[in-house]
Each structure stands twice: as structure tokens, then as C-alpha cells.
Amino acid sequence: MGALIRSQHDVWVRAEDASAIGALRRTAVALAEIRGFSEEDTGRVAVAVSEAASNLVKHAIEGVMLIRPHPELDSAIEILAIDRGPGMHDVSRALRDGYSTAGTLGIGLGGIARMASGYEVHSMPGRGTVLGMYFVAQDAPLPPSQVSGLTRPIGEETVCGDAFVVTETGTARTVMLCDGLGHGPAAAHASQEAVRLFLRHADLAPVTVLERIHAGLSHTRGGAVAVARVDGAAGTVSFAGLGNISAWIAHSDSRQGMISVPGIAGHKARTLRQYEYTVPRHSVVLLHSDGLSERWDITSYPGLVTRLPSVVAGTLLREAGTRRDDACVVAIRPGV
Numbered sequence: 001m002g003a004l005i006r007s008q009h010d011v012w013v014r015a016e017d018a019s020a021i022g023a024l025r026r027t028a029v030a031l032a033e034i035r036g037f038s039e040e041d042t043g044r045v046a047v048a049v050s051e052a053a054s055n056l057v058k059h060a061i062e063g064v065m066l067i068r069p070h071p072e073l074d075s076a077i078e079i080l081a082i083d084r085g086p087g088m089h090d091v092s093r094a095l096r097d098g099y100s101t102a103g104t105l106g107i108g109l110g111g112i113a114r115m116a117s118g119y120e121v122h123s124m125p126g127r128g129t130v131l132g133m134y135f136v137a138q139d140a141p142l143p144p145s146q147v148s149g150l151t152r153p154i155g156e157e158t159v160c161g162d163a164f165v166v167t168e169t170g171t172a173r174t175v176m177l178c179d180g181l182g183h184g185p186a187a188a189h190a191s192q193e194a195v196r197l198f199l200r201h202a203d204l205a206p207v208t209v210l211e212r213i214h215a216g217l218s219h220t221r222g223g224a225v226a227v228a229r230v231d232g233a234a235g236t237v238s239f240a241g242l243g244n245i246s247a248w249i250a251h252s253d254s255r256q257g258m259i260s261v262p263g264i265a266g267h268k269a270r271t272l273r274q275y276e277y278t279v280p281r282h283s284v285v286l287l288h289s290d291g292l293s294e295r296w297d298i299t300s301y302p303g304l305v306t307r308l309p310s311v312v313a314g315t316l317l318r319e320a321g322t323r324r325d326d327a328c329v330v331a332i333r334p335g336v
Helices: 019-034 039-059 108-115 185-201 206-216 309-320
Strands: 012-014 063-070 073-083 118-124 128-135 147-152 162-169 172-180 223-231 236-242 246-250 255-257 275-278 284-288 327-332
Touching: 012 019, 019 039, 019 063, 019 073, 039 063, 039 073, 039 108, 039 128, 073 309, 108 118, 108 128, 118 309, 128 309, 147 162, 147 172, 147 309, 162 185, 162 327, 172 185, 172 206, 172 284, 172 327, 185 206, 185 223, 206 223, 206 236, 223 284, 236 246, 284 309, 309 327
Parallel strands: none
Antiparallel strands: 012 063, 063 073, 073 128, 118 128, 147 327, 162 172, 172 223, 223 236, 236 275, 246 255, 246 284, 284 327
């Protein structure tokens, strides 16, 4: 079984002055060219990224952008722009033709939407905006947009001690998230070893996979590990966790926690357990490390659970993420 998605080295770029706009555009253009985009398709990427970056520079309090291969489709490009700026009172107005924030390139959010192969926005006045968009070459298939994950290292570290991986079998997606103990290269080694062990045993029951990872991490510093299998056809999630990985089933008006047992994978554990939960169709399964606080309230973000998984993950990373630890968040839709 191969990985549908596995952790990438997510490089977050701060958009704080005008020099960032050109740097981000060049990064996006280079990625498009590597993936064989035509000149016209590459131009779409360049203009949309420039406009989004310009908005961050001019209006965001804390603006960052992520440009990477799309996690579900390597031939596609994904861009995520996150800010703590003023937000928008009326996103639909911002999407209208001719509406542009003063001082930007002038195409506005509506122009970005037309250029992107797919996009979604979540914005709240006084809180900020998350814009997720992706690009594919002309006539190429679109990514399914069912699952996404983000990582961010502590402070100025260049490696993240958190990692995740997702596999797919039929209507089920199985995700493993590991938070390596501490941070830095040793924590990253533990989490990447957990990824390797997961891929070897991913077709087994989640609790059995967790047992194999626990046994296999004894030569590392260990960490917190969780395995969840989300079956869209059955509307269920099977979950097994060891340590302080937070796992939730989020609805528009509530969230339900999933149970992990205390311990450290590779070193100390009670009897491991697997729990079964029902997952409503219009919900999202979320796993995150303790680099995100548990004190987020899904009702504070109206409409968020309906957005792209990348936008859901990005919003939680902005709202609940702490710079005092590595952070990782994965969002999975239960759809078939």
C-alpha cells in the first residue's frame, strides 16, 4: 500500500514587505514549470500568487504563504495564504468582478478565483482570512480535496518533529500522526520512523498498527501517536491513540473528542484500545499535535467545516497554533 499523502517539508514564507511578493511569485513559477505547466497556465499561477501576496503585504498583521505540490495530486500546485488581518465582512462582495482592495494589482479576489483551478476562502472580521487555492495544467484532473495536512516547526527550526501520513483503500482513508518527543532532528527521526512503520502495516486494524509503531519506536526518543481510519461509505471512524494527539469529529455546531490512552510510543503504554465512532457526512475529522491548543471552538468559525480541508487546517493552525512547539494538523472529510 502506498501513501496517498505524507508530510512535506512545508516552508512558510512571511509576507511582510514588497520584496516578498516577487520571491513568492518566483517560487510558484518555478514549481509550475517543473510540473510541465504551459506558459499560459504558469502565467495564471504567477498573477494569482502576486495578487494574494500583495494583499498580505498591504493588509495583514501576520501574513504567511505556503506554496507546495498539492498533497493529493503531485502534478497540481497548492497555495495557502493565511493572515491575522482585518478580515472581510462580505466575502461574496470581494468575489465580484471589479471589486479590489485599494493598492493591489487590481484583479481582486474575484480575479484570483477565476485564475485558480479551485479555491475557497474563510474570513472573519477582526480575525483574519485563509485563502486556499490550487492550480492544474489545462485539461488535467483536479485533486479530490478530501484530505490535507500542515506542519510547522517550532520557532526558527528548519525541521519539524511532527509528521503525518495518509493511505487510501476503497472508501476508507487511514491517517497516522506522530509528534516526536521534543523537537529538532531527533524528534523528526522518531516521527519519520513512525511513518515508515505505518506504511508497512497500514492495512491492519488501527490498534494493531499502533502496537507495531509502539514496538518499533523503542530505539528512538518516541512520541505521541494516533491512527484513525475514516470510512466514508460506512460513516465511521476507527481510532487508536497513545499520548497527547488530539482527535475530533467536528460538526458545524459542536465537536466530539476521540479517546487516546496515556503514554509515550516506543517507551511506555497502558493496554492500547481501539474506539469506534459515527461520522456524519457533513463533518470533518481532525487530528492535531499539542503544538495546537485544544481550546478552539468550532462554533467560532461559521461555515469552516464546509471549506477545503487545507482551509480548515490552516484556520486551526492560525487560531490554535503555538510557536512554543512543533505543530501538525490533518483534516479529513468522510465523503466517498
